[in-house]
Amino acid sequence: MIINHPLLGPRDANEFIHLGDASLINRPDGMADDAAEKFHDYLYLRDNPAGEYRELWYHDAGDRSWLVVTRNTLTHEISSVEMARDVARKQGRSK
Amino acid sequence: MANLTQTSSLNGYDQPIGDMRLREITDLDLTSLAIPHKGATKLKTAIKNGLSLSMPTPMKSTADAKSRLLMTQPDQIFAMTPRSKHAESTIRKAIGDTAYITDQTDAWVVLELSGPSSRTALERICQLDLHPDVFKKNQMARTTMEHMGSMIIRTDNDTFILMSASSSAASFLHAVEISVQHVS
Numbered sequence: 001m002i003i004n005h006p007l008l009g010p011r012d013a014n015e016f017i018h019l020g021d022a023s024l025i026n027r028p029d030g031m032a033d034d035a036a037e038k039f040h041d042y043l044y045l046r047d048n049p050a051g052e053y054r055e056l057w058y059h060d061a062g063d064r065s066w067l068v069v070t071r072n073t074l075t076h077e078i079s080s081v082e083m084a085r086d087v088a089r090k091q092g093r094s095k
Numbered sequence: 096m097a098n099l100t101q102t103s104s105l106n107g108y109d110q111p112i113g114d115m116r117l118r119e120i121t122d123l124d125l126t127s128l129a130i131p132h133k134g135a136t137k138l139k140t141a142i143k144n145g146l147s148l149s150m151p152t153p154m155k156s157t158a159d160a161k162s163r164l165l166m167t168q169p170d171q172i173f174a175m176t177p178r179s180k181h182a183e184s185t186i187r188k189a190i191g192d193t194a195y196i197t198d199q200t201d202a203w204v205v206l207e208l209s210g211p212s213s214r215t216a217l218e219r220i221c222q223l224d225l226h227p228d229v230f231k232k233n234q235m236a237r238t239t240m241e242h243m244g245s246m247i248i249r250t251d252n253d254t255f256i257l258m259s260a261s262s263s264a265a266s267f268l269h270a271v272e273i274s275v276q277h278v279s
Contacts (some may be wrong), residue, residue: 007169008236009152012222015238061239063153063168085169 003069004081008062015061021046022068023053025088050074054085104204104264110272115210117272120256124182125203128172129196138172138193145189146176154237156248165235165248173199173246180275204264206271209254212278217247217255219274227252241270 015095028038052075066084067071072079088094109118120175124244141151142164151157151166158164165173170193179185182198190196208216212227220240224230227249235248243266259267 009237014222062237062245065169083169094148 006083016057017060019056022056104261112275114212117208120205120207122178124176124178125199126174126182126186127197127199130170136233141190141193156233202260203258206257211253213253216275216278
């Protein structure tokens with residue numbers, strides 16, 4: 001499988017480590033009143049879609065960046081690759 | 096007091112193999128420059144003034160006859176400059192406090208592979224497309240070779256610099272050497 005890195009171009013998937021659902025970048029507030037429940041959902045509840053799926057990949061053997069990859073779980077076709085940093089910033093997070 | 100002699104990771108390995116030459120490069124200071132938050136413009140000016148080089152971009156290194164700069168990851172530059180007594184203070188003298196500097200000289204082993212068959216030898220261990228139309232002069236990449244994290248830079252049409260962790264320098268040399276031997 002080839003992942004088309006937004007900065008570095010097409011790279012073999014063996015340069016990357018797969019983490020899981022892209023929602024993992026939305027870490028709940030640990031100080032909130034309902035933190036226990038929020039963290040339970042954050043850690044354990046996953047959708048398992050047959051089709052388009054957004055997931056986190058880490059370019060371990062490359063530039064060490066985190067990516068949000070949109071992949072079709074039925075065909076493995078990758079329709080979009082974004083820097084996780086940009087995705088978080090678009091949501092108003094980070095600096 | 097004990098009298099210690101400094102040695103490099105591969106004792107200055109240098110061998111002609113077929114039409115190629117594989118050698119260890121030992122006369123470089125290696126430093127990592129982390130760019131402070133919103134400090135890219137300042138560092139760019141400091142690099143221009145202190146090292147007479149322009150800022151590298153992803154995959155594209157900048158170089159003159161003595162020094163080379165790589166962009167190793169977002170907000171991080173890797174500097175290869177002539178060997179001095181103390182890498183960190185030498186680079187700090189050149190760019191001041193415009194980056195967080197870490198001496199990496201002992202952390203990497205640097206090999207240079209040159210000669211007409213270099214690309215043929217490298218295609219056995221490097222999964223990237225190294226055709227000169229795609230991977231041009233001064234282009235660089237971080238990747239893996241034989242499962243070892245490495246960097247590759249094309250410094251000329253048939254010349255490549257290969258870098259990997261000095262802790263596995265012998266294994267890295269072995270991998271490259273075998274590939275070179277198999278095509279010569």
